[in-house]
Amino acid sequence: MSLLIGSLTIGLILSLLAFGILISFRVVAFEDLTVDGSLALGGAAAASLIVADWNPIAATLLGALAGATAGAVTATLHHRFDINRLLAGILVMTALYSVNLRVMGKSNVPLLSHPTVMSYADGLASTLFGDQRLISVSVWEAPGRDIAALLLMFAVAVCAGVVLFLFFRTNLGLAMLAIGDNSRMIRALGVNVGLMTTLALFIGNGLIGLAGALLAQYQGFADVQMGIGMLVWGVASVILGESLVRSKKIGLLITGAVMGSVLFRLLVAIALRWGLNPNDLKLITAVAVFVALVLPKFLSHGSRVVRRPSRA
């Protein structure tokens, strides 16, 4: 039971990562590879601030801001200096590895003896469940702290999703959505595509940094390696979500990203429980993404897949 709740919680934290990927890869069609770096940066910055006795919420938000800045740098490298998108992301991601080591001063910062956002989960648990250590959920029993953490992360993911959804109904958000759909048109309607893409990557990597900050506090440490493979993880969640909702509407895509992230995490937890070697996890994730990308084409029986008109 504890395992189930744990994977749900991590799935919800990583749905923020999926939101970030959704914004860069889908909304503005920018293949942003900063992700592995900005997630670790969010965790590293938040952890270092917490160790320096900052308020955990302030530390978490600054971690998100650090991630956001990294995203803005990637976008700027691309549209200001005309560096290829993939290369711009790789440059920033690589540079961030050193930055993260600098930020933390070492490769791993433990948080167990410091107050973190998980302390709020403890507080929530004692108000909700009083002194009971184990709470029975239907037929199972689970530690109250884990349930409180799950509720907390659920609230965070839902809030982030709702705010994003509302944002994409504003004039600004609508213009951002149009970039991935038809950048030529939106330029002719007076939008500075470079600047708007920078804003998109700022927001996207901010969410990814937030995911990193929360993940570090949930698992009790920040590690310089914690970002590795997160890009593919997020892409897998987004693709899984898309196949679940089967729509291009942004509200459904946001919902799908949460569902995809949680479901993917659950699948992984089950696979690990069945004896999957954790070392094989990234290989299997990559293969799963490949299959998810290729399968629809096979299923359409060779009939041509309808594509968007290519953008100039």
Add this chain to the structure above:
Amino acid sequence: MLEVTGIRKTFFAGTPNEVRALQGVDLKIEPGSWVNVIGTNGSGKSTLLNAVAGAFYVDEGRIRLDGTDITRWPEHRRAKLIGRVFQDPFSGTAPTMTIAENLALASRRGQVRGLTFALKGPRKNELRDRVAAMGLGLENRLDNPIGTLSGGQRQSLTLLMSALIRPSLLLLDEHTAALDPKSADQVIRLTQQFIERDQLTTLMVTHSMPQAAFLGDRVIMMDRGRVVHDISGPDKKRLRPEDLLSKFEELRRANQLDESAAEMLRAQYV
């Protein structure tokens, strides 16, 4: 009012693929005037339009619109003053977004886009009225993705979007060339309707001689990056498509003469 003075543009300068697309074009369009641009492929007519729209910066010359020098303005900044319709009906709209969303995007052309909701109740009704006024029956499909519409419908909407806020200049780049005859007719009718209603200053590139002859109040013909004919006033009123075709024929013969003369001179002196 659009004033283009001495603009030149050379693509791939200094390479074997060098193209001198514009070789000193001067053009002045009075407010409310509708100018058609014709010319053979590669004559520079679309390049002229793109130069005005800001798709690239010109090498020389100046472009002024409503008295403002916009020569060094980037494309997105010029969009504040310029409405555009492209040849490809898929270029002017965002396919996965709904009709209403596309119109909402166009209703803020060149303006600050803030955090207010794009489709509040009254806003949507206003847009619905504008769509209904086109008489295509699309007002009941505002929440459908634009990608589900036909090319003609999409081009009609692009036209509406380009004129949703009154532009100082409307640029039409062969906007009926990719449509079937019936849709092309419909789009041209709407074009006329919008331009006449709002007295729009218009620059329209077209391949169709009847369109060039019967629409608008001035025709310019381009050849090899220059304006070679400029027909307006009473001459334009008398203009028939055949006259334009014969001008093309003249041009073709002149160009042939150029080549054969050069050949002759080469044979004699080189």
